[in-house]
Amino acid sequence: MRRPIAVALLAAALAAAPGAIAAADAGPAAPRTPEGASAVLDGLKTYGQAVLRGTDGTARQIPAGLYEMRVDGGGMLQTYGVGVAGDAQPQARFTEIGWSGTPLAGNGEAGRIRWVLEHSYPQLNDLAGLAKAAGAAALTAENAAAGTQVAIWRLAEGARVEAVDPQAEKLADYLQREARRLPEPPASLAVDPGEVSGPLGTRIGPVTVRTGAQSVSVTPDAAAVAMGVRVVDAQGLPVTSAVNGGKLFFEVPEGTPDGSVEITLRGSTRVPVGRVFTSGVPAQVQIVAGSSESAAVATAKATWPRLPVAQPADDAAAASGGAMTALGALSEPASPLDSDSSEERLAASGSSAATPVIASLAVGLVVLGGLVVLLLRKRPLEDGPAPDRTPDPE
Template identity: 50%
Template sequence: MFAALSVQRRERLGRRLAAAVLTSGLVAGGSIAGTAVAVADENPQHQGGASATLNGLTTYDDAVLKLNGGKTKKLPAGLFEMAVDGGGTLKTYCIDIHNPTLPKAKYLETPWEQTSLGSNEQAGKILWVLKNSYPQVDDLADLAKKADAGSLTKETAAAGTQVAIWRFSDGADVEAKDPAAEKLADWLEKSAEKLQEPKASLSLEPNAVSGKAGSKLGPITVRTNAERATVTAPDAAGVKVTDKNGAPVTEAKDGTELYVDVPAGTADGTATFNVQASTSVSVGRAFASLSKSQTQILAGSSESTVSATGSAVWAKQGAIPALTAEKNCAKGGVDVTAKNEGDEAFTFELADQKVEVGAGESKTVTVPVGEDQPYEFSIALPGGETKTFKGVLDCKTSAEPTTPPTTGGNGDEEPGTDPTPQSGGTTSGSTGGDTTGGGDTTGDLAETGASNATPMIAGIAIAFVLLGGGAVFILRKKKGAAAGQ
């Protein structure tokens, strides 16, 4: 697994990542597809909210990470910027100091429990830091006064904030190089209080329903911090999104219950519809990558486009399953839930388990997935269609290894400390680096740019291609599980 790798040098990182993916334990009972499937393909698993592309590190200063053996490593610390799909800009800090960021990585708004924050007792303190420092507090003179930090610039304020976050997110022994930034980090760490996770910008509960034609399927409850959201018509002729009384719905707000109205006589089938809004995403929302790129946490948002997709399955008779999936970091896998609203059992195999969901019943199967491993599950539905879930299980920060490397290197570079941010071209030069234990320079700012990250990116790409995008399962419905098969 990627999280267990020792990072010796940038030149070897790509090969190590590729080898790690190929040799790590795959999900038990699965089969690997023979074709390449990119993790960031369309329709990734997403409960709803904002999706964005990482533009790079924009406002930062230097920090020093203390490593094993008394060594240190210089690295940039500060704010990243993301471009939201459909319009909008996000400002984020990272919460995984030992992992790199990948250029133009795709990110999805994600509940805390599906990231490393879910098991982190200090997660609420990170939210306090975000709300009480830059950029949420843009009066730098007042911020410096509170922290007894003298004078702060945007760069040193961002660095001090990121350092404080790393101390809570990774338990890292890290300091800001600038004295004022370090004082800010110390004040934030000392003052932080635990706050509750903010609500999603937009989600649907549940996002899939099923039932017989001639009825209203649901309800699906809209959860959003926007004043209103637009509801699109389903992509199936004659099928409508309505309220419980059957009146068509084109707009919704937080708490609105939606139903999918399928007229009697409609041929067996499926439909999807979209709910979309424009809102500021709440500070403290987590953003997980579709590739192995640092998990981020939101520090600020412009008015941004957010969306969620609902789906419905219907039939006249037989098994009529609604399938959903979500990451389960506590169990180290993905929960696949089948709710059968038909009049016959729905039977399928998943991860070496034969699962039977009786009429009117619901069952959840947790599929084990390796940390940092891409996955794709395709489950055959009655009628010949399939439901696919894909993503990357990223539930942990990468702990710094405590054992020295056994091969390669000159002994001066510490494993597991690849520079965190990806500058995305924001700097063209090097600021140098520090190691107290040897002559090698580590933490060179240029190493966070595209040029020296190329071997790592290539390694991940090769590994994904060789694996066909990760662990891929084709799950066939058993004969006789539904009528008409």
Template identity: 50%
Template structure:
């Protein structure tokens, strides 16, 4: 039984998953999936089952606060969810985290449609014969699926299939692209009367605007550089600080870095929010798009002063919760049945196990008015809550493994060898893996979370007290085997 996630003494996973509360360690673009816009057909071969036909091509996304993205799918067996929200993440937080061919996928993106939009030139280089936008997109998608999923897949159109073969054989390894915008150390803490930080800016943009939170002025907090000079703009490598005046009442505030930029080709986007389990996407093209990242600060005059962050850890199958205590008293909290104590000046990361496709909710309260915690206010500011879905592996929807009902409308079984291409049309999301069963799936999953959580309590009993803690859519999983396993070789690229 897959373990449920325990947090703050309670079983997590109640209700639909939402975006992580507070700042994302990744930052960058947040977008909504509009659908499959430029496509043709592909066939996925399955051992012991009918071959399945699916749409293959370019998705379009609308970026929050402005901009448009073009993306390809990385997960042929996982349906796309209409209007699903996505967050830009590094490869380590996606299904590419252990894929030795991730760099080759980026090469394909750089050397095919739409980055190469001269279709006559692309057809000549690949010796395919005439290409249309739909067949060029389908051939590119098929080549990507062969590396991302290890899928036995072919394009229906002969020219698209030749393009896929050419791209697969020509692909070379490339490094992971840098984030459009991210902040290192997105949560800081310390005593009043000093500068808290640094928060380091990482961006592909020329510069970013820096805006303090709405509550900063009331506390007298300013955003400055290391020397205390006010900061309103920053660039890659800039270090930002929260300058908290002496005697300020214990509290929290934030800053937001934002820019309009072209997001680098090859960045991955994973689902977040109520439709978090949606096909992982990889960026193929970007207009000027709005990207942002947020950092928070907490201060007090005594006691524990924690800074809390969480990040998906695909390599270890869980969520890394990092606690840094810049106060003069211990910070105590509980995850599941394990008590932790973070000493003054200590930083500790605890990896909380989460099953693949599992929703999680991690709540870490900061006590109010206790001898070891100080007065940090109440409500959301009294702690941190991190929620989401762990989506790290390609090749399965989770339906078979979690006992969920199969998702329908994700594929079309082939009958009598129908290889007719549909170049002239644009398949809607129902044809390309859109699922309307999300509420049912979530409801069934919650029952499993509870049972899994109870199992975890029994088998993961640990001694309490000061523990050193540790496209386009495609065929659905019930009728498709998992993708062939890949050699256990470390990824050749990183953030």
């Protein structure tokens, strides 16, 4: 019984070797550039006061209103906080993201928050008309911002919060009562999907551009330029710019080594109201209430992966023979090499992250080989005691 077990162990180790080496060569995934706009928070600019009541009966006064953000590459945003206890810090860096990556994911009131933003300050800067709709005597920019922020907190978190100013409180009640559900807004600039792959000799793609910009530039990275990879449209014509809905393809020359390239899309547009920005801290998520023309960036990646080699199924005898052959190859002494040929081989192979993995596998196979030898030597003992061949004394 020991011979099949030993052979199976060796065969399993040999089968796992290519996968382990490939994993070591792959390395960690490179970080992706955020899609859309990136910005730095300037701080709370237009605000009033609100009272937040805890479940234990406590009450504390907190600021409530509009933040401003400076967009990388140009542009300004006005935002409200989503979390009532966010305490977003000035100079924190934020990136545009969809609702699914924030506390709004799965929140049935998220669409109503967008309605509040579309129907209140600063989107509606006719404060007299807004006050009349809310049944308030008058509104200033400060208490209009406070009332809007209070309504957002109630919808986002069900917070027990009221505006200190009575007119701001009337606005908050009106917005919460009248809000209707709207769909999630699109990204300022995005690609769908963000990554494509395919074999050589075909057009890899398409990648579809999603943007509010009139046009965006399309720039291949240095690797694409070096390998002669072209970005083309559906007719195979070179592309240097694209519009909303445009489809991009990657043409990779035959014989190009396995690899990947990226393209960067840049444009300028208003970030849609209701779009979310995150700093990585869920409690500090900001939601867009107003935007100037702002810079936006997105990336798309194409890969042409190594095709797996199909391995024929072996019967038990072939597996045993293959395992023992591999073990013999590892145990054979290496043929001597002169210094020149050794240097040439090292230069041709280069350094690889898989080297420690290969060494570990080699050691493991040698150990397994030793176990096989021991098991095979012990087998006669399992068949019973050897016959006594000592001659009888005369």
